[in-house]
Amino acid sequence: MKLYNIKENDQQVSFAQAVRQGLGRNQGLFFPSELPSFEDVDALLAEDFVTRSTKILSALIGDELSEETVNAIVDAAFQFPAPIKPVTGNIYALELFHGPTLAFKDFGGRFMAQSLAVVSDGGKITILTATSGDTGAAVAHAFYGMEDINVVILYPKGKISPLQEKLFCTLGNNIHTVAIDGDFDACQALVKQAFDDPKLRGDIGLNSANSINISRLMAQVCYYFEAAAQMSKEQRNNLVISVPSGNFGNLTAGLLAKALGLPIKRFIAATNVNDTVPRYLDSGNWEPKPTIATTSNAMDVSQPNNWPRIEELCRIKEWGLETLGKGAVTDEQSAQSVQVLFDMGYLCEPHGAIAYRVLDEQLKEGETGLFLCTAHPAKFKEVVDDILDSNIDLPGPLAKHAAMDLLSEDLANDFELLKEVLYRVQG
Numbered sequence: 001m002k003l004y005n006i007k008e009n010d011q012q013v014s015f016a017q018a019v020r021q022g023l024g025r026n027q028g029l030f031f032p033s034e035l036p037s038f039e040d041v042d043a044l045l046a047e048d049f050v051t052r053s054t055k056i057l058s059a060l061i062g063d064e065l066s067e068e069t070v071n072a073i074v075d076a077a078f079q080f081p082a083p084i085k086p087v088t089g090n091i092y093a094l095e096l097f098h099g100p101t102l103a104f105k106d107f108g109g110r111f112m113a114q115s116l117a118v119v120s121d122g123g124k125i126t127i128l129t130a131t132s133g134d135t136g137a138a139v140a141h142a143f144y145g146m147e148d149i150n151v152v153i154l155y156p157k158g159k160i161s162p163l164q165e166k167l168f169c170t171l172g173n174n175i176h177t178v179a180i181d182g183d184f185d186a187c188q189a190l191v192k193q194a195f196d197d198p199k200l201r202g203d204i205g206l207n208s209a210n211s212i213n214i215s216r217l218m219a220q221v222c223y224y225f226e227a228a229a230q231m232s233k234e235q236r237n238n239l240v241i242s243v244p245s246g247n248f249g250n251l252t253a254g255l256l257a258k259a260l261g262l263p264i265k266r267f268i269a270a271t272n273v274n275d276t277v278p279r280y281l282d283s284g285n286w287e288p289k290p291t292i293a294t295t296s297n298a299m300d301v302s303q304p305n306n307w308p309r310i311e312e313l314c315r316i317k318e319w320g321l322e323t324l325g326k327g328a329v330t331d332e333q334s335a336q337s338v339q340v341l342f343d344m345g346y347l348c349e350p351h352g353a354i355a356y357r358v359l360d361e362q363l364k365e366g367e368t369g370l371f372l373c374t375a376h377p378a379k380f381k382e383v384v385d386d387i388l389d390s391n392i393d394l395p396g397p398l399a400k401h402a403a404m405d406l407l408s409e410d411l412a413n414d415f416e417l418l419k420e421v422l423y424r425v426q427g
């Protein structure tokens, strides 16, 4: 598989290099040079999840890894289902929270960890990742205990849910967690700064498990196919998918699935009030504003990292950006939607509810709607209980971590201080 750097096109890398490096020169994202296309999508959809995902990822990776190797990676990574649930009329929820850390990030995090183990050249690796909540847990659990890999996770202090924090800041061992005095965009900027420091990069074998790492998005492509596989042909041929979006990795993966041949009629980019993309799609002007804290905190992103990949894909496929649906939802509206869904018998947290709301507003007669439920409702227990006046149960993994002590260190939003941490964890 060949990939190029979107910013500096002359930089070409293999899948192994893209997985190991994460980000290209000048902070450029890697993008596949060629995208395969499946002729017989119906036959592909008839396969089981692991077999189908192996075929999709093998086609993307090409002959760099044997199909057997890809199958072993997929088999180890995707050990949990992605079911669709009927919610109302022709609207379905795609539940992506049945993995070990109860969020959709388990697909990408685990696939990346397994891939890195296969393509590693034996040197030391430091995974530096910024999280707005769920990536941290997925990455920490996927890499926990792996030899020669240190993981450093930055998160905005006080701006993620207490349960999200407990899930990844209590592990220890090769997992180091740092609470930054700033917002998620500040954490993301620190990660990018680290990548721009060639000496640091070389000294510690810097890599990232954020959705800037293309392997994460490749894994996510597979659950769009899995959702369609659970529908009748008639339903999936009129499929509109609403994606709760922050950094826009999930939507990138969906658009890649469409590029590979999955017949998706339309995508909707649903955000909270951090609405840089919906405003951009309206006006053509890219005008990020300061990030606002919301109850859908994992989407509190005003400078979404993956947007250049979406523009690149739309340019290549000649899909006008105006074909993307969009909508921005306030906290009050998302709380209303959590309640509406609950009254219809579906328990949902605010991120999924935002996607539902925009879908419900924009779905047309004859279309099938699917909204992505990106996290288990209990991961946002405080918010959900507050809206519903409930006391929802904590599933096993959350209950276990909720009782453990936090091991994070606090750090000012200062790159020099972060560098000290990165050298220190090398031991």
Ligand SMILES: Cc1ncc(COP(=O)(O)O)c(C=O)c1O
Binding pocket: 103, 132, 133, 134, 135, 211, 244, 245, 246, 247, 248, 249, 250, 251, 298, 299, 351, 374, 375
């Ligand atoms: C629960 C949840 N929903 C939605 C998102 C947004 O996904 P993306 O950043 O890929 O747009 C995130 C990302 O952290 C998340 O954790």
